[in-house]
Amino acid sequence: MARLKVLLTRCLFIAAALAMIQILVSRGTLSPLIVSKPTAVALALWQEIAGGEIPKLFLITMGEVAISFGISLVLGLGVGYFLWRYERWGVAYETLLGAVFGSPIILVYPIFLVIFGRSPAAVIAMGFLSGCIPIILGMRDGLVGVNRTLVRVGQSLNLSRRVIFWKIQLPAAAPTIFSGMRLGFTFTLVSVIGVEFLVEIGGLGKMVSAAYSRFQIDNMYAGITAIILLTMIFIAVSYNLQRRVK
Amino acid sequence: MNEKTSKRLLTLGLVAIGFLILGVSLAQAQTTNTIRATVGQQGLWDTTMAFDTGEKQGFFSKEGVKLDIFYTRGGAETLQPVATGNAEFGWANGTFGVLGAYEKGAKVKIVSAEFTGVDMFWYVKGDSPSKSFRDLAGKKIGFSSAGSSTHLVLLRMAELSGIKIEPVAAGGTPDNYTAVMTGQIAAGWSVPPQRIEDVKKGTLRIVARGSDFPDLQGITFRVNIGNADYLKKNPSVARGFFRAYQKALDYNYDNLKTVIPEFAKLNKIPTEIAEESLKFHPRKGVALAPVAGLEYQVEKAVEFGFLKQKLTQQQLDDLVDLSYLPK
Amino acid sequence: MDAEATRRFQTQRHFLGKIPDTAVIQGVSILAFLVLWEAVSRTGIIFKELVPSVFTVAVRVWNLLASGEFWPHLWISLYEIGLGFAVAAVIGVGLGILLGAHKFWRNVSEPVFLYLAATPKIIFFPICLMLLGLDTGSKMAIGALSGFFPIVICTMTGAREVSPVLLRVARSLRASPLQIYTKVYFPAILRHLFAGFRLGMGVTIIGTFLGEIKLSRGGLGFLAIGFYSQFNLASMYAVIVLIFVLAGVANWIMGILLARFSRYRGTLET
Numbered sequence: 001m002a003r004l005k006v007l008l009t010r011c012l013f014i015a016a017a018l019a020m021i022q023i024l025v026s027r028g029t030l031s032p033l034i035v036s037k038p039t040a041v042a043l044a045l046w047q048e049i050a051g052g053e054i055p056k057l058f059l060i061t062m063g064e065v066a067i068s069f070g071i072s073l074v075l076g077l078g079v080g081y082f083l084w085r086y087e088r089w090g091v092a093y094e095t096l097l098g099a100v101f102g103s104p105i106i107l108v109y110p111i112f113l114v115i116f117g118r119s120p121a122a123v124i125a126m127g128f129l130s131g132c133i134p135i136i137l138g139m140r141d142g143l144v145g146v147n148r149t150l151v152r153v154g155q156s157l158n159l160s161r162r163v164i165f166w167k168i169q170l171p172a173a174a175p176t177i178f179s180g181m182r183l184g185f186t187f188t189l190v191s192v193i194g195v196e197f198l199v200e201i202g203g204l205g206k207m208v209s210a211a212y213s214r215f216q217i218d219n220m221y222a223g224i225t226a227i228i229l230l231t232m233i234f235i236a237v238s239y240n241l242q243r244r245v246k
Numbered sequence: 247m248n249e250k251t252s253k254r255l256l257t258l259g260l261v262a263i264g265f266l267i268l269g270v271s272l273a274q275a276q277t278t279n280t281i282r283a284t285v286g287q288q289g290l291w292d293t294t295m296a297f298d299t300g301e302k303q304g305f306f307s308k309e310g311v312k313l314d315i316f317y318t319r320g321g322a323e324t325l326q327p328v329a330t331g332n333a334e335f336g337w338a339n340g341t342f343g344v345l346g347a348y349e350k351g352a353k354v355k356i357v358s359a360e361f362t363g364v365d366m367f368w369y370v371k372g373d374s375p376s377k378s379f380r381d382l383a384g385k386k387i388g389f390s391s392a393g394s395s396t397h398l399v400l401l402r403m404a405e406l407s408g409i410k411i412e413p414v415a416a417g418g419t420p421d422n423y424t425a426v427m428t429g430q431i432a433a434g435w436s437v438p439p440q441r442i443e444d445v446k447k448g449t450l451r452i453v454a455r456g457s458d459f460p461d462l463q464g465i466t467f468r469v470n471i472g473n474a475d476y477l478k479k480n481p482s483v484a485r486g487f488f489r490a491y492q493k494a495l496d497y498n499y500d501n502l503k504t505v506i507p508e509f510a511k512l513n514k515i516p517t518e519i520a521e522e523s524l525k526f527h528p529r530k531g532v533a534l535a536p537v538a539g540l541e542y543q544v545e546k547a548v549e550f551g552f553l554k555q556k557l558t559q560q561q562l563d564d565l566v567d568l569s570y571l572p573k
Numbered sequence: 574m575d576a577e578a579t580r581r582f583q584t585q586r587h588f589l590g591k592i593p594d595t596a597v598i599q600g601v602s603i604l605a606f607l608v609l610w611e612a613v614s615r616t617g618i619i620f621k622e623l624v625p626s627v628f629t630v631a632v633r634v635w636n637l638l639a640s641g642e643f644w645p646h647l648w649i650s651l652y653e654i655g656l657g658f659a660v661a662a663v664i665g666v667g668l669g670i671l672l673g674a675h676k677f678w679r680n681v682s683e684p685v686f687l688y689l690a691a692t693p694k695i696i697f698f699p700i701c702l703m704l705l706g707l708d709t710g711s712k713m714a715i716g717a718l719s720g721f722f723p724i725v726i727c728t729m730t731g732a733r734e735v736s737p738v739l740l741r742v743a744r745s746l747r748a749s750p751l752q753i754y755t756k757v758y759f760p761a762i763l764r765h766l767f768a769g770f771r772l773g774m775g776v777t778i779i780g781t782f783l784g785e786i787k788l789s790r791g792g793l794g795f796l797a798i799g800f801y802s803q804f805n806l807a808s809m810y811a812v813i814v815l816i817f818v819l820a821g822v823a824n825w826i827m828g829i830l831l832a833r834f835s836r837y838r839g840t841l842e843t
Binding site: 005006009010013014033034035088089091092093095096099102103104106107108110111114115186189190191193194197198205208209212220223224227228231232234235 | 594595596597598599602603623677680681682684685687688689691692693695696697699700703704775778779782783786787794797798801806809813816817820821824
């Protein structure tokens with residue numbers, strides 16, 4: 001019952017905010033050239049979905065995310081494992097990677113533009129760069145953080161190193177590894193859409209930028225809404241998966 | 247420590263809010279007769295030099311106008327601020343974008359032509375086998391973005407040459423250069439003085455320029471716009487602005503020997519390159535009136551999806567207002 | 574995080590008896606990267622103008638700093654980042670405490686903040702442009718918008734963790750709501766606040782620079798993209814290097830502040 005009340009209150013607040021915008025724009029207090037009426041945005045959103053434009057753009061964006069995340073996973077898990085296995089390297093690179101991760105790495109996107117041209121490849125490269133570091137760190141931190149007792153138990157049972165790794169260490173590290181993957185996915189998604197917007201290529205990010213360029217403000221807000229909905233879905237899905245892994 | 251910290255943080259918060267209010271209000275403040283103009287592409291002869299001269303020679307201040315110029319990278323960046331009232335004039339807009347914005351209710355007026363004819367050119371790598379535009383049949387050729395003037399010109403050139411090409415939205419001039427040099431496209435576009443030095447050196451070769459297609463010479467591909475509300479409230483300021491601008495334009499063409507070196511210095515290029523660039527901008531190209539070929543562009547705008555339907559004559563008369571130009 | 578291993582290695586194996594092994598690896602790695610870059614530049618595998626020599630970039634960095642071209646843009650960026658962060662901090666902490674203190678409102682608002690936090694804020698930039706114009710205001714706004722979310726989320730997390738004992742004591746002493754907020758919540762959540770500030774500063778910096786890149790007429794992002802438009806990639810790299818240095822310094826300062834307030838928390842909790 002409490003959860004329902006929370007949900008209703010949340011919806012009520014959002015609805016109230018949208019209603020206020022609707023009224024202000026209809027009255028002319030807010031210029032319709034700057035803020036669209038929520039009803040107009042909903043209409044534009046519906047038209048773009050029904051017309052197939054948004055599904056197409058969605059697939060492009062998701063394609064880019066999938067490829068960059070896929071590469072991030074393979075490389076990230078691999079490098080993370082290496083950094084755990086060889087402790088000295090791990091400690092050394094933890095600081096380096098942490099520093100790179102905390103920096104505005106997305107600002108190097110013009111370099112990819114020049115290498116790959118204005119193509120999805122540039123977007124994918126940027127997505128990969130942003131997403132692989134959390135995965136590397138998650139893999140390493142997860143394995144490092146495994147309780148030594150568990151390992152010693154396995155050793156006392158005379159289990160081989162490989163068995164200990166696959167049956168004890170990896171499962172114990174799984175939540176942290178998965179956390180890193182989730183973070184990496186989020187960063188990939190954000191970077192992909194961000195670069196799409198900045199350079200006006202690809203999928204949904206491009207839609208927002210192009211709509212702004214063509215003065216189609218309703219479509220611009222529809223694109224923004226679509227992106228928010230998309231991230232909501234992915235966050236919700238990944239949270240659920242995370243809970244299951246635990 | 248508790249008390250001090252929370253008091254400090256509270257003070258910091260109040261100071262921050264104070265700065266915020268100050269900052270935002272300063273940003274919005276403008277003195278009367280300050281004209282904010284968004285100008286697409288800095289450094290080009292047609293976009294920059296008249297303003298430069300006008301300020302240096304004091305033409306604008308004589309009319310009581312203070313210029314606040316904001317250089318953009320073209321396209322919507324130039325148009326949007328004028329439509330939303332964040333700038334009074336927008337310089338060198340693609341006519342398409344303006345038509346589309348007007349249809350959606352943007353309160354803008356076309357106050358003058360910016361350039362009539364084609365000043366852009368297409369080039370290939372110096373060692374490319376393509377010697378003329380016709381040789382590019384079936385190849386990938388770059389333009390800036392869908393529906394831009396470069397797009398329209400490219401398609402029209404292909405039509406007039408009777409060849410089929412593969413147009414690629416490769417972006418701005420630097421993006422096109424990279425794309426050509428890395429072989430992603432066969433030919434890219436540029437506008438002088440950019441890439442002219444490379445042409446002179448031989449690393450690039452021009453395969454198409456505006457003067458090759460006399461049919462295109464009579465169309466105003468770029469216009470200047472003004473915010474309609476501002477124009478209604480400040481017609482005399484607008485007229486004074488244009489008097490100064492026209493004076494600056496005339497001054498430039500009457501004093502090429504002194505102005506061209508300035509142009510060269512601005513773009514950090516040698517004077518001969520600057521002179522070469524000027525060949526693309528004949529005096530009649532930068533004439534502020536008339537705005538020619540509007541019907542043709544309206545048709546194409548519908549075709550490219552910039553307009554939902556053709557603008558009526560009444561709408562066109564409403565949109566184009568050349569009354570602020572000196573007689 | 575990995576303090577154990579770090580300490581272990583930094584006290585044990587030493588190269589040349591003085592430098593810790595890990596530092597050597599870090600140094601060599603960075604050097605290797607530079608050598609690789611220089612090699613690619615000299616051989617021209619990738620289009621020559623795209624990968625200028627390391628030395629060229631270094632010279633450009635020097636030129637930028639010495640010529641004075643860099644400094645006005647730096648002040649503009651710092652101004653935008655500073656104000657944007659301040660706004661994000663004030664609103665984020667304020668809302669974070671207000672909403673985080675009550676379980677109901679926390680449950681109502683936290684998911685919304687989390688979802689919006691994951692959305693790339695740069696897509697809201699056109700709205701900032703339209704509302705606040707072309708100058709620093711819009712950049713400050715996108716910076717504030719970016720930084721707001723980590724700050725409010727961390728603050729709410731902190732507010733949630735305030736010991737109920739402390740609250741009961743305060744209430745039994747008839748403390749007013751304002752006193753409870755400023756004298757109980759505030760100090761107790763400082764560690765979370767600064768964790769949020771650190772994250773928030775990072776994303777504010779990113780958001781502000783992206784805004785400058787997209788549309789502005791001053792600031793380091795503007796400078797960088799300007800060089801890109803002129804195809805002066807060596808200078809663009811130079812600006813990017815300086816931006817990374819700036820971000821690194823900001824992150825380092827925030828890290829120190831965070832560490833300081835984390836230690837502080839220890840004494841309060843008992």
